Amino acid sequence: MSIFGRIADLFQAKTHKLLSSLEDPNETLDLSYEKMITGLQDTKRHLADVVAQQQSLHRQIGKADAEIAEAESDARTAVTADRDDLARAALVHKQDALAKRRTLDEALAAITPQVQKLVEYERRLADRIEQFRTQKEVMKTTYTAAQAQVKVTEALTGLGGHLGHTGDALRRVNEKVEGMRDKADAMGHMLEAGVLTDQFDDRSASKRELDVLKATSAVDDELAQLKASTTKVIPPL
Template sequence: MSIFKHAADILEAKVSKLLSKAEDPAETLELSYEKMITSLQDAKRHLADVVTERVSLENQIAQAQTLAAKAEADARMALNAGREDLARSALAEKQAGAQKIAALQEAHDRVAAQAQKLMEYEQALQDRIEQFRTQKEVMKSQMAAAQAQVKVTASLTGLGHGLDDAGDTLRRMQDRTAHEQAKAQAMDGLLASGIIDDPLDHRTQTEREMDKLRATSGVDDDLARLKADLAAKQG
């Protein structure tokens, strides 16, 4: 791997990491939902335009059919009046109207089929948007619960702000206490062995040893006395 390829990979990884931190999944879901709503509104507008064209064609067909019926009625009237020439003219108008009706009907059928497809598409899109909205709300709720759990767990384990400092302080206090306890025990041992002196104790080393011996002897005497009393009572 070349140094340039390696540098490019590092840069891409850093950019991806920054984008991941900057992106808010909840906002992304809302943006996707808004885009779907916009698509639905566009589909509704297109459907309205096509339906309008279909209705216009239906009105033109109805008007042409009315004119064709009138032309046939005029032809009958002309024949009754002995005017075959007028009857021919009226029937010619009827034939022209029939051709117009056929062309309008063909256009109407195409537009009606297009309108039907748009209605099906609009309904499918609306169903999909509703499904996405439900999934979006569920995912947002799950994400909020997960984020809350992460924060609580981080606090309890000391990964969050506050307890991590408290944990460090507690550990330092424990170490300091253990150190002071060890130091006190060492001082007691040195004092008892006579290596260091109590400034308030003006006895000599010999006097201290004798006092310690007398204290020990006194304890032994008291213990022997209590044992003798107990044996006398049991006897």
């Protein structure tokens, strides 16, 4: 394959991919339905034109029959009056009307099948459009439901972009919370140990240390008393 052929294939593939990404199935279905409706309307207009021609032929045939009948009547009247010349003229008029009648009959015979075909085609096209309309609505509903399901799934799994970084954000926040909790615990221990001082505590460092020792001593004394009170006395043998 030549380089130009490969470029043409690549361009066609890229164009097809771009058109596919831009194409909305719902809009495509609606557009196809509108085109079918337009085709049906065109068919109805053609049918109306042909039917109008058919009716016109029927009217012209009626006029030709009236001319034939009138010519025959005129010929009889002329013969009764012994006017062969007028009778001949009336009969010539009758022949012309008969020729005209035959031409109209041929035209009517030619157009009648066309009318029947157009009527049948219009009926079939209307049925097809109605079937397509039903299928279109079903397909649009199915596509919309599937599209919604895809969007929800993308949101839940993070593929859609809206919640794509939510999991990472939660992990980062959790790490910060744990880090802040550890820092708070450490500072609490340091405050208790006297490493950090309370700025609202106006005691001196030595006073605070003595208070800690007193509290520790009080706890030790209370613990010794508790142990003494719970010690069982073993009776002598």
